[in-house]
Amino acid sequence: MLGFADRVVIGDTAQPHTLEKLRMDMELSDIDGRVSVVRLAGRLDAAGAERIGLRFTAGVVAQARPALVDLSGVSFIASMGIRLLISSAKGLKAKGATMVLYGAQPMVQDVLEQAALDQILDIVASEADALARLAG
Secondary structure, three states, X not given: OOOOOOOOXXXXXXXXXXXXXXOEEEEEEEEOOOEEEEEEEEEEOHHHHHHHHHHHHHHHOOOOOOEEEEEEEEEEEOHHHHHHHXXXXXXXXXXXXXXXXXXXXXXXXXXXHHOOHHHOOEEEOOHHHHHHHHHO
């Protein structure tokens, strides 16, 4: 028998989801101390944005250097996640730096495009494309 930690029931349909898929995780690194790299995994919804918001802002905006955000592990994005990305990008821009998003899964990419985020932020397919965008 599965316990709550092993299975989450959504609506009437019992679909197993590990809690890992329902949470938001963030890994922060850098490239030669010149570019911040943030790798996100999970759901960037209200709970996810709240979970990583302070660390994301401190790791990206406070560094005042270009940032790459890897969205390849993000399975879902909602308005609070979009708000976090926009506010961080604006904070970086005010400090003379740029943020580039890359690697979004098709569903996440569609949401970003429907929200016209691609009109506000640089969104590219791969890390190599993101680095090229920062370079020039």
